[in-house]
Amino acid sequence: MKARPGSAERAEGRRRLRRLQAGLRRRRLDATIVFDRTNVVYLTGFRSSLSYLIVTPREAVLFVDGRYIEAARATVRHCEVELFKKIGETLARWRRRIRPSRVGLEGSIPWSQWREFGSHLPGVELVEAEELILRARLIKSSSEIRSIQASARLNDAVYESTLQALRPGMTELDVRRHLRAEVDRLGVEGQSFDCIIASGPAASRPHYVPSANRLRRGDLLLIDMGMLVDGYCSDMTRVVALGSPPKARLRRAFDAVLEAEEAALREVGPGVKAADLHRLAVEKLRRRGLAGRFTHGLGHGVGLQIHEAPVLNAYSTDVLRAGMVITIEPGVYLPGQGGVRIEDLVLVTSTGHRVLSGATKTFRIVPFEA
Numbered sequence: 453m454k455a456r457p458g459s460a461e462r463a464e465g466r467r468r469l470r471r472l473q474a475g476l477r478r479r480r481l482d483a484t485i486v487f488d489r490t491n492v493v494y495l496t497g498f499r500s501s502l503s504y505l506i507v508t509p510r511e512a513v514l515f516v517d518g519r520y521i522e523a524a525r526a527t528v529r530h531c532e533v534e535l536f537k538k539i540g541e542t543l544a545r546w547r548r549r550i551r552p553s554r555v556g557l558e559g560s561i562p563w564s565q566w567r568e569f570g571s572h573l574p575g576v577e578l579v580e581a582e583e584l585i586l587r588a589r590l591i592k593s594s595s596e597i598r599s600i601q602a603s604a605r606l607n608d609a610v611y612e613s614t615l616q617a618l619r620p621g622m623t624e625l626d627v628r629r630h631l632r633a634e635v636d637r638l639g640v641e642g643q644s645f646d647c648i649i650a651s652g653p654a655a656s657r658p659h660y661v662p663s664a665n666r667l668r669r670g671d672l673l674l675i676d677m678g679m680l681v682d683g684y685c686s687d688m689t690r691v692v693a694l695g696s697p698p699k700a701r702l703r704r705a706f707d708a709v710l711e712a713e714e715a716a717l718r719e720v721g722p723g724v725k726a727a728d729l730h731r732l733a734v735e736k737l738r739r740r741g742l743a744g745r746f747t748h749g750l751g752h753g754v755g756l757q758i759h760e761a762p763v764l765n766a767y768s769t770d771v772l773r774a775g776m777v778i779t780i781e782p783g784v785y786l787p788g789q790g791g792v793r794i795e796d797l798v799l800v801t802s803t804g805h806r807v808l809s810g811a812t813k814t815f816r817i818v819p820f821e822a
């Protein structure tokens with residue numbers, strides 16, 4: 453979090469709130485109580501472990517407790533900040549003042565929280581209204597795109613220096629240690645998720661956790677990683693061969709995945725159905741007899757969260773629009789032998805797309821000497 457938001461950030465914060473307030477009027481809601489951490493950050497720029505943002509068509513108040521009041525008053529500029537001690541009392545007072553009849557809540561908050569809000573707001577109809585925020589978050593503003601692009605560039609840099617550290621005798625955990633040290637050395641805010649480092653047969657498990665597994669010459673090494681800039685995520689997966697060519701079957705898998713990835717990527721643009729992109733990648737893999745080895749969706753949206761809307765898989769009803777940031781990440785997994793996934797971070801533009809990931813994705817044998 454930055455100490456003090458600049459005027460551009462404040463203007464953007466106000467725009468986001470205004471858009472939400474227009475949505476409230478459209479849905480005939482008297483207010484929405486925003487509880488989800490990420491949604492609060494999106495609307496106020498303020499990070500905390502607990503806060504309640506109450507937005508009506510005319511006002512927005514961020515309620516924080518004693519731990520956060522000083523920081524919130526110093527940084528939040530485009531909505532009111534108030535201290536709460538017991539949220540029940542605060543909500544009861546607010547209800548007497550505003551007299552709301554319909555209040556929107558997020559579908560993502562725990563049921564226990566819904567029930568608690570209900571008990572403090574007797575006679576108020578509570579409805580699910582998170583789409584008002586999620587729909588706005590789908591389309592990134594130019595400042596959000598700048599943060600995601602910066603995150604992707606740092607990710608490229610950390611990835612390249614991690615490759616340079618690879619030596620025989622290292623384990624996956626050693627690689628992760630190098631990667632984390634590089635994150636600190638470059639002064640990066642953090643990783644958008646804990647990196648996946650999978651070598652040899654381990655790469656057949658898409659969400660593998662690095663282990664004491666030793667890197668060996670001729671193995672494929674899969675690295676799936678992302679950074680954070682201004683709270684915005686990047687996400688990229690690359691696969692390299694360590695020191696010498698891999699077994700022919702894995703090389704064929706690599707070529708098939710790259711072909712599928714590039715074919716899907718070429719089609720990315722506004723108006724394209726996410727499900728069609730997924731099917732296109734599956735079709736490319738089918739021609740190589742590998743469609744059954746692709747066991748997850750083609751990609752996902754990326755923003756303040758590493759996985760957010762839209763969804764790119766066979767069942768998705770999402771249609772791409774300019775300003776979305778998505779991943780394209782087909783994979784082929786061969787149990788007991790290894791796996792390949794190639795993932796690019798992509799911005800959908802009004803005329804097509806722009807790839808934000810910069811690291812080489814064509815087949816690459818990296819130096820692997822003692």
Ligand code: ZN
Nearest residue numbers: 676677687688
């Ligand atoms: Zn990834």
Ligand code: ZN
Nearest residue numbers: 687779781795
């Ligand atoms: Zn991903």
